[in-house]
Amino acid sequence: xxxxxxxxxxxxxxxxxxxxxxxxxxxxxxxxxxxxxxxxxxxxxxxxxxxxxxxxxxxxxxxxxxxxxxxxxxxxxxxxxxxxxxxxxxxxxxxxxxxxxxxxxxxxxxxxxxxxxxxxxxxxxxxxxxxxxxxxxxxxxxxxxxxxxxxxxxxxxxxxxxxxxxxxxxxxxxxxxxxxxxxxxxxxxxxxxxxxxxxxxxxxxxxxxxxxxxxxxxxxxxxxxxx
Numbered sequence: 481x482x483x484x485x486x487x488x489x490x491x492x493x494x495x496x497x498x499x500x501x502x503x504x505x506x507x508x509x510x511x512x513x514x515x516x517x518x519x520x521x522x523x524x525x526x527x528x529x530x531x532x533x534x535x536x537x538x539x540x541x542x543x544x545x546x547x548x549x550x551x552x553x554x555x556x557x558x559x560x561x562x563x564x565x566x567x568x569x570x571x572x573x574x575x576x577x578x579x580x581x582x583x584x585x586x587x588x589x590x591x592x593x594x595x596x597x598x599x600x601x602x603x604x605x606x607x608x609x610x611x612x613x614x615x616x617x618x619x620x621x622x623x624x625x626x627x628x629x630x631x632x633x634x635x636x637x638x639x640x641x642x643x644x645x646x647x648x649x650x651x652x653x654x655x656x657x658x659x660x661x662x663x664x665x666x667x668x669x670x671x672x673x674x675x676x677x678x679x680x681x682x683x684x685x686x687x688x689x690x691x692x693x694x695x696x697x698x699x700x701x702x703x704x705x706x707x
Contacts, residue, residue: 486539486551489532493558496529500565507572522569529562 503522507515533555540548540555 486536486543489536489539493529493532493536496525496532497558497561497565500525500529500562504565504568504572507569519569526562526566533558533562 500522503518503525507518507522510518536551536555540551543551
C-alpha cells in the first residue's frame with residue numbers, strides 16, 4: 481500500500497465532497513437550465529467521488545489490518561454522506577437521479593486520471609532512482625579507479641626512487657672499481673720499477689763481486705807467485 485497515494489485520494493474526495501454539499505442548497509433557489517446544469521454537475525462530481533472511494537478501497541486492501549479497519553469505517557461514513565447528499569439533491573431537484581448512472585458509466589473519472597498520473601510518476605521515479613543508482617555506481621567506479629591510479633602512481637614513484645638509489649649505488653661501486661683499477665695499475669708500475677731496481681742492484685752486486693774477486697786474485701798472485 482502507498483500511504484502517499486491514499487492521502488492524495490483522500491484529499492481529492494474531500495475537495496469533491498465540499499463541492500457536492502453546496503449544490504443541493506443552490507438547486508433550491510434555481511430553476512430551468514440553471515437547475516439542470518447543477519444537476520449535471522452534481523451527477524458528475526458524485527460519480528467522481530464514487531470512483532475515488534473505490535480507489536481508496538483498493539489501496540486499503542494491502543494495508544495493515546489495524547489501519548485498514550479504521551479507514552474502512554471512515555469510508556463507510558463517506559459513502560453514507562454521499563447517499564445523504566444524493567437524497568437531498570433529489571428533494572431539491574426532483575428527477576435529478578436519472579442521469580447519475582449514465583454520467584458515471586460514461587465518465588472516465590478523476591481517479592482513473594489520477595491513477596494514471598500516479599503510475600507515470602512512479603515509473604519516472606523508478607527510472608530516476610535507477611539512473612541515480614547507475615550514476616552512484618559509476619561514481620564509485622571512478623573513485624575506485626582514481627584510488628587505484630593514485631596507488632599505482634605512488635608505487636611507480638617509489639620504484640623510480642628506489643631505482644635511482646640503486647643507480648647511485650652502482651655508480652659509486654663503478655667509481656670504486658675504477659679507482660681500484662687505477663690503484664692496481666699504479667701498484668703494478670711500482671712493482672715493475674722495484675723489480676727493475678732489484679735486477680739492476682743484483683747486476684751491480686755481481687759486477688762488484690767479480691771486480692773484488694779479480695782484485696783479490698791479482699793481489700794474491702802478485703804477493704805469492706810473482707817471486
